[in-house]
Amino acid sequence: MTITRSQDKTDHLKVLGKGGQTEYQLDGPHAGILETFPNNYPQRPYIVSVEFPEYTSLCPMTGQPDFGTIVVEYIPKDRIVESKSIKLYFFAYRNHQSFMETIANTMLEDFVEALAPLWCRVKGLFSPRGATTLHVFAEQFDTSSDNIDEIKAIVSEWKQEQNRHSS
Template identity: 55%
Template sequence: MSTIDDTSGLKHLGSGKTSYAFHEPTADILEAFPNKYPNRDYQIRFEHPEFTSLCPKTGQPDFATIEITYIPDALCIETKSLKLYFTAFRNHGSFMETITNKILDDLVSVCQPRMMQVVALFNPRGGTSLTVTAEYFKDNSAPIETQF
């Protein structure tokens, strides 16, 4: 097996022409590349501590750390496109629960993992912090133990 990764389908990474969208998060921003080890179960974990969005009612900013853990199947999420996707929430007004589930749905639609978990740890606002966890299991398989 070749150890050279196929990057031919990636448009964001290395383009030198980064374009930011601050209000329209869509799955179209996300990119994936072929997993060189699709027959092996292994975890990939992303942690994005600088996530921002807006409250849909007040327009006040919400800040969070977004943690994503997944077991890839045929495809892996490309990191730069994930950063651009997160940036697209910056001026987007939506409830924290909706955001967490949208992130999960969009990522699953792009890479079809065996398992994925998105944990959104929102900073306290009004004296209350909020953590939302959303999970996906391909073919309704059993949850896989992960440590966060």
């Protein structure tokens, strides 16, 4: 059997470690946890969507756990985020105290810092607490992009498609 490899450049990735060892410590969330690799298709706008249904963090007032699903959607420019580093990034929130609105916006800032994407949206779909469901959507466009109108049209179509599937 012949093993083949893609053109993905992964030699610089460190969070995954070698042989099951990781260099990452769960010392709190920050953009540095998010490792990236080159986008092999920068000429083609496409959407990457990552859903993490096991999100947990702590309420800053009560210390009680908050649960939810985090969805990160983005149109890459030059970089893609490595999927295990995303998981480790979300795990770093487990003992982190913050309001849900702050979490979604902080995540957006961290992903934008790590990726410099053409567009990014973080959806925090938090589980009900006290009979109240809270969903937070934070997004940002790279308005300096030459093809910003095309990007906005792709995002609009993507959102409409997502709405059709959730109805």
